[in-house]
Amino acid sequence: MKFRSMLAAGGIAAALVVATAGSAAAAGNTQLVLSTTGAGTHTSVHTGFQTNNETGLVVADANQARADSRYCNDCKTVAVAVQIDLASGPVVDIRASNVAIAYEYATNLADTCAAAYQFVIAPDLRVSFSDAGKAAIANIKAQVAAEASSTDDCLTITANVATLMDSLGAVLSDPGSYVVATQTTTVARAAAVAQPSAVAVSRFQDVKTA
Numbered sequence: 242m243k244f245r246s247m248l249a250a251g252g253i254a255a256a257l258v259v260a261t262a263g264s265a266a267a268a269g270n271t272q273l274v275l276s277t278t279g280a281g282t283h284t285s286v287h288t289g290f291q292t293n294n295e296t297g298l299v300v301a302d303a304n305q306a307r308a309d310s311r312y313c314n315d316c317k318t319v320a321v322a323v324q325i326d327l328a329s330g331p332v333v334d335i336r337a338s339n340v341a342i343a344y345e346y347a348t349n350l351a352d353t354c355a356a357a358y359q360f361v362i363a364p365d366l367r368v369s370f371s372d373a374g375k376a377a378i379a380n381i382k383a384q385v386a387a388e389a390s391s392t393d394d395c396l397t398i399t400a401n402v403a404t405l406m407d408s409l410g411a412v413l414s415d416p417g418s419y420v421v422a423t424q425t426t427t428v429a430r431a432a433a434v435a436q437p438s439a440v441a442v443s444r445f446q447d448v449k450t451a
């Protein structure tokens with residue numbers, strides 16, 4: 242596991258964690274994207290794009306992409322799982338689990354890949370996604386689905402998805418992607434805290450080809 246911390250322009254604090262295996266996690270939201278190809282099946286593509294709103298001190302969500310190719314000839318199996326966990330309080334413990342599995346058995350000329358990406362966001366205030374943030378995330382979600390379903394081979398698909406995840410990380414690190422959830426009724430106060438001043442993003446990724 243590699244850990245790198247950096248300070249981006251505009252006062253955005255971003256922590257980047259790249260993991261090649263999932264860690265043990267407590268109970269939390271779970272996403273499993275399973276794509277299987279068997280005898281008589283040529284192509285199987287499944288994608289998942291999950292957003293969770295977290296409250297509490299611990300983020301313990303699980304994200305998994307699994308691609309299984311068995312007893313198939315000249316087949317292609319793709320699984321992509323993207324999970325965004327937006328914390329609404331001070332996070333003191335991240336127990337996120339993020340795993341990709343690509344498996345082949347008794348195949349000939351199979352192309353099999355799985356990619357799992359997980360983002361845990363901890364802004365300095367309680368927030369929700371802004372209209373601009375929602376639109377940017379929806380655009381990337383559509384591009385991920387299109388790429389996974391393309392005629393590209395698995396190496397190209399995983400490379401292009403990785404580039405899209407870089408774009409998603411930039412969106413999630415931008416304070417403009419959020420609006421502060423406030424109970425105040427004064428317009429002046431709401432405008433003063435319209436966006437958080439800093440957003441910490443932990444990114445976990447696991448990509449496998451068989």
